[in-house]
Amino acid sequence: DEDETLAKDALLKFIAELSNNNSTLILGTNSGWNSTSDPCEDNWLGVTCNSKTVSVEKIILDGYNFTGTFDANTICNVESIADTLFFLSLKNDLLQGENMDSIDKCKHLTHLFLGGNRFSGSLSQSFSRLNNLKKLDISNNELSGILPDLSRISGLMEFKAQNNQLSGEIPEFDFSNFVAFNVSFNNFSGLIPPEGDQFPISSYIDNPLLCGAPLATKCSSLPEEADSGDNKPKRSLSRDEILMFSGYILIGLALVLVILLCVYRKRKQKQKKKELSLEAMKKVAAFDHDSDMITITSMDQSKKGASNSGFSSAAISSDESNTAVSQSLVVLTSPEVNNGLRFENLLKAPAELLGRGKHGSVYKVMCDNPKMTLAVKRIKDWSISGSEFKKRMQKLDQIRHPNVLPAVAFYSSRQEKLLVYEYQNNGSLLQHLQGIQTGQTFHWSSRLSIAAGVADALAFMHQELQHDGIPHGNLKSSNILLNKNMEPRISEYGLMSSTEISTIQNQTQFASSSNVFPITDENAEPLFKADIYAFGVILLELLTGKVQNNGLELASWVVSVLREEWTVEVFDRTLIQEVASEERMVNLLQVAVKCVNHSPEARPSINQVALMITTIRDEDDRSIDVSASTSTII
Numbered sequence: 001d002e003d004e005t006l007a008k009d010a011l012l013k014f015i016a017e018l019s020n021n022n023s024t025l026i027l028g029t030n031s032g033w034n035s036t037s038d039p040c041e042d043n044w045l046g047v048t049c050n051s052k053t054v055s056v057e058k059i060i061l062d063g064y065n066f067t068g069t070f071d072a073n074t075i076c077n078v079e080s081i082a083d084t085l086f087f088l089s090l091k092n093d094l095l096q097g098e099n100m101d102s103i104d105k106c107k108h109l110t111h112l113f114l115g116g117n118r119f120s121g122s123l124s125q126s127f128s129r130l131n132n133l134k135k136l137d138i139s140n141n142e143l144s145g146i147l148p149d150l151s152r153i154s155g156l157m158e159f160k161a162q163n164n165q166l167s168g169e170i171p172e173f174d175f176s177n178f179v180a181f182n183v184s185f186n187n188f189s190g191l192i193p194p195e196g197d198q199f200p201i202s203s204y205i206d207n208p209l210l211c212g213a214p215l216a217t218k219c220s221s222l223p224e225e226a227d228s229g230d231n232k233p234k235r236s237l238s239r240d241e242i243l244m245f246s247g248y249i250l251i252g253l254a255l256v257l258v259i260l261l262c263v264y265r266k267r268k269q270k271q272k273k274k275e276l277s278l279e280a281m282k283k284v285a286a287f288d289h290d291s292d293m294i295t296i297t298s299m300d301q302s303k304k305g306a307s308n309s310g311f312s313s314a315a316i317s318s319d320e321s322n323t324a325v326s327q328s329l330v331v332l333t334s335p336e337v338n339n340g341l342r343f344e345n346l347l348k349a350p351a352e353l354l355g356r357g358k359h360g361s362v363y364k365v366m367c368d369n370p371k372m373t374l375a376v377k378r379i380k381d382w383s384i385s386g387s388e389f390k391k392r393m394q395k396l397d398q399i400r401h402p403n404v405l406p407a408v409a410f411y412s413s414r415q416e417k418l419l420v421y422e423y424q425n426n427g428s429l430l431q432h433l434q435g436i437q438t439g440q441t442f443h444w445s446s447r448l449s450i451a452a453g454v455a456d457a458l459a460f461m462h463q464e465l466q467h468d469g470i471p472h473g474n475l476k477s478s479n480i481l482l483n484k485n486m487e488p489r490i491s492e493y494g495l496m497s498s499t500e501i502s503t504i505q506n507q508t509q510f511a512s513s514s515n516v517f518p519i520t521d522e523n524a525e526p527l528f529k530a531d532i533y534a535f536g537v538i539l540l541e542l543l544t545g546k547v548q549n550n551g552l553e554l555a556s557w558v559v560s561v562l563r564e565e566w567t568v569e570v571f572d573r574t575l576i577q578e579v580a581s582e583e584r585m586v587n588l589l590q591v592a593v594k595c596v597n598h599s600p601e602a603r604p605s606i607n608q609v610a611l612m613i614t615t616i617r618d619e620d621d622r623s624i625d626v627s628a629s630t631s632t633i634i
């Protein structure tokens with residue numbers, strides 16, 4: 001109750017400051033803003049509350065020409081408002097700003113619209129600490145000076161700052177998430193950051209010192225153009241501006257002198273070091289070559305230190321003799337390799353490092369006998385006993401699904417395990433998703449059938465391996481490989497370590513006193529639910545075209561956008577252009593969101609997921625048939 005009173009008092013002070021104590025006149029007598037009513041219960045004009053927590057979430061007071069002051073202290077210093085307010089819009093109110101250094105205390109703001117006011121001076125650094133911000137509008141104000149580093153806000157999707165007198169360089173925004181951007185009619189200078197050219201010229205015009213795409217001004221010609229004065233905006237300068245520019249000129253001159261000195265010194269040094277650096281470059285080239293392409297050497301060579309490949313030393317580092325090693329390669333029942341794959345052949349074949357994941361490295365191995373290309377995964381320090389590993393591999397080998405890539409052979413020693421798979425020519429789903437960023441097409445129908453294939457395979461594997469407690473354990477787009485027909489094949493099924501198992505069980509409060517193998521029916525459930533979460537993230541990647549990584553926690557980003565009902569903004573833009581029916585995309589999005597539910601128990605079973613996706617795909621197939629037959633009739 002005390003909180004509610006504090007919030008109400010703060011709101012009343014806020015409106016009084018905004019309106020110069022004229023709120024009743026400006027908002028009307030029925031607006032609700034008075035001390036005898038309640039902002040949430042009595043629906044104050046422009047205030048939206050959360051119906052469950054009865055706390056203020058949105059304030060929208062646009063276009064009232066209040067002419068007073070927005071003092072950030074007034075609302076952001078009151079916890080009961082700052083903790084829940086995520087939307088603040090005061091557009092076209094002719095306000096001045098005060099104590100804007102406190103704006104970061106309104107830390108949950110995702111939308112802040114302050115366009116069309118009389119904010120002046122430079123924008124407070126504290127704007128760059130609004131970490132949850134998605135949209136910021138400071139356009140049509142009297143702001144000047146350099147922007148704070150707003151590029152720190154990783155989820156920012158929209159920035160509007162046109163019609164101010166802002167100067168300095170545009171912050172290095174990560175434009176990949178942006179849907180709108182405008183800095184036109186300012187005094188920005190320097191290069192437009194990379195990918196800024198996805199926005200039209202109108203987003204940048206009238207910044208005489210700005211250069212680079214999409215503007216026609218090339219950056220190298222910038223100083224001359226600026227000096228020549230031809231393109232200078234023709235407006236009289238204030239005294240302050242004259243002082244500021246004189247300061248800039250002096251600093252500029254000093255910088256030029258320093259640069260000239262540096263260049264002169266460097267040239268001298270370069271001449272001296274020319275021979276040395278050539279030598280160094282040779283070394284670098286040799287090093288690169290070694291690490292990209294390795295030949296798996298025989299034991300003798302390795303002893304002499306002939307190879308620095310991780311894989312060769314992996315095989316050799318076991319203290320067993322060459323024959324013992326050869327015997328310990330267990331070839332599983334793959335007809336193509338059953339005949340002839342021996343450990344020695346693997347060791348002799350040329351190999352190339354494909355990548356290093358958290359479980360170890362993967363090598364592409366071009367084997368001569370039998371003639372085939374393999375992917376060999378080397379897992380170090382896997383806390384699973386040799387016999388348990390063997391049992392698991394043999395069990396997995398009995399469960400076959402066309403969309404799961406089986407291991408063709410494995411090797412186990414105390415220090416390391418090797419797993420041999422057929423090499424898949426079309427790369428991983430991750431690579432295809434990354435290709436979208438560079439303009440490669442990834443059609444909706446391919447995405448949908450990959451989703452359906454993976455869901456089917458996962459449903460089958462879960463059903464077959466439920467009793468053995470073997471989930472996938474590390475499902476992600478780099479482990480979904482694509483064969484030559486672009487059909488998905490889930491790789492690395494069942495390679496989860498006991499430490500990871502304990503972590504998941506702990507997270508889900510399923511942990512028992514013993515978190516070690518064997519996993520039983522009762523404690524395995526959270527592990528399978530973790531696979532469903534991971535599959536949900538893959539669905540989100542397919543729909544958004546974005547990739548889950550350290551910088552982007554995809555599920556929370558999507559959920560936060562959806563909470564504000566901007567469903568369309570979630571989707572990959574190329575999909576929206578391509579897909580006739582948004583409905584099926586929305587249906588698939590709903591499946592994904594169910595899968596990434598925080599509570600494991602609330603996630604659907606994989607059978608339900610597979611069924612939902614098959615239904616969406618069937619509808620999609622039917623719609624293609626219908627449109628095909630319609631076009632034939634026409």
Ligand SMILES: Nc1ncnc2c1ncn2[C@@H]1O[C@H](COP(=O)(O)OP(=O)(O)OP(=O)(O)O)[C@@H](O)[C@H]1O
Pocket residue numbers: 354355356357358359360361362374375421422423424425427428474478479481491492
């Ligand atoms: N059978 C295969 N055919 C083709 N490429 C493969 C095959 N197996 C793995 N790769 C690729 O090799 C690279 C490295 O794989 P790795 O499994 O080490 O990485 P990761 O999946 O990122 O990590 P981890 O699975 O250890 O968490 C990945 O790009 C993966 O797609």
